[in-house]
Each structure stands twice: as structure tokens, then as C-alpha cells.
Amino acid sequence: MVQLFVASLLLALGYGTGTGTPLLQESTDHGLPVDSTVVALIGVHVIPMDREVILRDRTIVMRAGTIVRIGPMDRVDVPADALRPDMRGRYIIPGLIDMHVHLKRDDLPAYLASGVTTVRNMWGWSEIEKIRRDVASGTVRGPRVFSAGPAVDGDPPVRQGAEVVTESAQIPALVRRQKAAGWDFIKVYQNLDRPAFIALAREAASAGLPLIGHVPTAVPFDEANSRMASIEHLEGYDKALTGSRRPGFRSWVAVGPEAATEVAALAEATAERGTWNCPTLVVARRILSNGLPSRERERAISARRAMVRALRDAGAPLLAGTDGGVPLVGPGELPEELAELTEAGLTPYEALRAATIDAAAFLGAADSLGGVAEGQRADLVVLAGNPLEDVSILREPVAVIAGGEWIRP
Numbered sequence: 001m002v003q004l005f006v007a008s009l010l011l012a013l014g015y016g017t018g019t020g021t022p023l024l025q026e027s028t029d030h031g032l033p034v035d036s037t038v039v040a041l042i043g044v045h046v047i048p049m050d051r052e053v054i055l056r057d058r059t060i061v062m063r064a065g066t067i068v069r070i071g072p073m074d075r076v077d078v079p080a081d082a083l084r085p086d087m088r089g090r091y092i093i094p095g096l097i098d099m100h101v102h103l104k105r106d107d108l109p110a111y112l113a114s115g116v117t118t119v120r121n122m123w124g125w126s127e128i129e130k131i132r133r134d135v136a137s138g139t140v141r142g143p144r145v146f147s148a149g150p151a152v153d154g155d156p157p158v159r160q161g162a163e164v165v166t167e168s169a170q171i172p173a174l175v176r177r178q179k180a181a182g183w184d185f186i187k188v189y190q191n192l193d194r195p196a197f198i199a200l201a202r203e204a205a206s207a208g209l210p211l212i213g214h215v216p217t218a219v220p221f222d223e224a225n226s227r228m229a230s231i232e233h234l235e236g237y238d239k240a241l242t243g244s245r246r247p248g249f250r251s252w253v254a255v256g257p258e259a260a261t262e263v264a265a266l267a268e269a270t271a272e273r274g275t276w277n278c279p280t281l282v283v284a285r286r287i288l289s290n291g292l293p294s295r296e297r298e299r300a301i302s303a304r305r306a307m308v309r310a311l312r313d314a315g316a317p318l319l320a321g322t323d324g325g326v327p328l329v330g331p332g333e334l335p336e337e338l339a340e341l342t343e344a345g346l347t348p349y350e351a352l353r354a355a356t357i358d359a360a361a362f363l364g365a366a367d368s369l370g371g372v373a374e375g376q377r378a379d380l381v382v383l384a385g386n387p388l389e390d391v392s393i394l395r396e397p398v399a400v401i402a403g404g405e406w407i408r409p
Helices: 002-012 105-113 128-136 168-180 194-207 221-227 237-242 251-256 256-275 280-292 292-315 334-343 348-354 357-362 390-395
Strands: 037-044 053-063 065-072 093-094 096-100 114-122 144-147 186-189 211-213 230-232 276-278 380-383 397-401 404-409
Touching: 002 037, 002 144, 037 380, 093 114, 096 105, 096 334, 096 357, 105 114, 105 221, 105 256, 105 397, 168 194, 186 194, 194 221, 221 237, 221 256, 237 251, 237 256, 251 280, 251 292, 251 334, 256 292, 280 292, 280 334, 334 348, 334 390, 348 357
Parallel strands: 037 093, 096 114, 114 144, 186 211, 211 230, 230 276
Antiparallel strands: 037 053, 053 065, 093 380, 380 397, 397 404
């Protein structure tokens, strides 16, 4: 009875099997492939992301969560026992990487359903440690998690739960503590003073922990730009352009087209230093929409897009992140962020790079994530159309594969 149920479910979901090919020997609670199953996607169009190309009519063979073979349909020997879901004519891209989230356990399914198979969590706390362990062990289904520790802030802190620094002498012990806890990054926040920031940057570099986050208000932008691995929300660029110390995104109202030369100079300096930026355009647009008259809102949004465009033109590296988990942004909205990046002037391929191969490079995981290649983790998104023509197709994935496990949105 159980085998009949599994067979019926596979057929209903579009799976076919060759003559004499066995169906699943066992099933998970969602009735789709377990890690030991070989799956072959036959006749798909592959966008590998290491270059702007479509490899048409390919076969991808996956085993135990890893891509083991990719090649033209007529040159790949598919194992006789492989499952063969009917994916002919579908487009395949790597699983997406959301580089700015505030993760909650209840949000895990929504990230996977939207094609996000890896996240960078921006504020560590005890539950994040549990989520990481559970996802890694397979106890729960969710995206792979890289995470910063609790943000490091001055007194008073902007947010509760930050590690508050009142003197630079606290920094070495703080960095040792966060490294021992297993966090991947150290996040700096708004109210940290300049001496503590410099001490934090030095200790973090010594510990091999990239410094990411907000540009503290008391720190000159050029100094932060030279010491931080990634800047979030375009934080600090508006202050550098306007001299404002106002928190939030409203300073961008004062950055008009007449500042184009200064914007380009900041972008060039960023490119020279190799600093990454995660602009989080969607959350900024929504916050600005809630608090400003329409004319000022459009001016600020336009200025932020111009900054992103200038960074791209200068060759400064970009990441795609949503700020998912905060008010106004739900989990799984990365396709909206990619659409916003194209509105800022990036091509669809450039926007996708920021959420795939470039994100993996920043995470130091390019050998396993961010592309569609043999030996990489089987994190894939199946699409009905070509995302290099229009990224909006990402809003309705046909299917998502995370570590070789099949997920139906």
C-alpha cells in the first residue's frame, strides 16, 4: 500500500520511470527523493552562473545531494535506477543566497519555497545556533545558514541584545567569545565609537572574522570603507554625500543628480578597497514609502538606485539581501530584491550573480555553492522561463532542490 501511494504521488508530481526502474525504496514525510536516490533532470536549459550563457538541452545527474554529472542529453549515461522527473525545456539556476536576513525557525519553509537555499543571518542569538545544527543534521528542512554573532554597539545600543562596548579594552575578549561561539562574521552597529571600531576591526581581522554591518555614525566613511568586508543598506554613503548624521534612509532625499560626481568617486573608492555592498533596496523603499511624501520618496529611491548603479559601473562587488524577518519584509522576498536591482540598472545576469556565485565567493563557499557544476551541492531552482530575460520569473519557481532534496513551492 505504501509503495503504491509513493508511486502514485511521484506520477502525480510529474515523475516518470523507465521500464523496470524502481521507484523510491523509502520515502520522507513529503514523499520525494531521499539522499541515497539518484535523480536525473533530462533536457533542461542550464544557467551555470560562472558566465552569462545558457547551456541548452542538458542532463544533470544528482546523487546524495551532489551534482555528479552535467552534459548534453546525448552524451550523459543516466543510471538505470535514476528518477527522471519530466523537466524538459525548464531552466535551471543555482539555489539563491539571501545575504541579509534575520532568521526565525518558522520562516525556514518560506525561504526554501522561494528558491533560497542559503542565507546569511545578520544577528546571532541562541536559537540561531539550534537552527544551524538542526538544518545541518537534517532534523529540519531549511536553507544552509551562515551567521554573524550579536551586533557590537556602543552605549546606548540601538537594539536590545547587542554586545555593548563602553571602552576599547573590552574588544579582544568580545572577539574571542564570538569566535568560540562559532559565528562566521562580526557585525558592527550604529553607535560604536571610533576607537572601539578601530580596535574591533583589528581584532576581527586577526581572528579571521570579516567585519560586516552598519557604518557607525562616529566613524568617517572612508575609514569604515577600508576596514569593513561588507556594508549593509548603503549605510554611510548618504552621510558621506550630505554630511547628515540622521539615522535611517531619509538623508538620501538630499542626494540629487547634481551629486553624480561625488557618487562616482565614492563608488570608485569602494571598488579600489574591494568592499562589498548589500543595498537591501526593497526594505528601504518600503520604509521610505511609509514616512515621506511621494516626491521626496521618489527622490530618495532614485538616489539609492543611482548609488547602486555607480557601484556596479565602478566594479565594486554587490550582494543581494532582503532584511527578511524585520517588519515590512517577509521571508522569501529575494526575487523582489533582484527585480529592484534590475530597476537600479543591473542586468538580470548581474542581479542573479549577486544572489548566487558572487554571494558564494563572499562566504568563502564558491567550491560548493552558487553555481551549477559537477561537484557542487545540489541546490537548484527550476524555472518555467529564462530569468536572463526577466527576473520576475523567479517569483514562481516550478520546483526547488536543496541538497538534493526536492521541494515543491
